[in-house]
């Protein structure tokens with residue numbers, strides 16, 4: 238009986254510790270990834286070399302993607318919408334993420 242109680246308390250303490258650590262170490266995603274993602278064709282085809290549109294959008298926000306035409310199913314409407322979105326949502330220092338069509 239004591240062993241079960243000890244294991245239960247230990248499990249509860251470890252669970253609590255993990256919950257606190259998860260909250261403290263949580264990394265907030267840049268919400269602009271969602272904004273770029275919404276403006277992509279959302280086919281998740283992988284033609285851009287990324288595993289899907291969300292990863293491509295992350296690449297845009299992180300500055301890895303320099304040319305939006307890497308998204309083969311995309312067209313001028315998609316690319317222009319993303320460029321406009323990036324102009325309206327600059328970095329914290331006021332700089333704008335530069336990408337070309």
Ligand code: SF4
Pocket residue numbers: 277278279280281282283284285286287288289290291293307308309310311
């Ligand atoms: S090529 Fe375009 S549509 Fe296909 S996964 Fe990449 S971003 Fe999405």
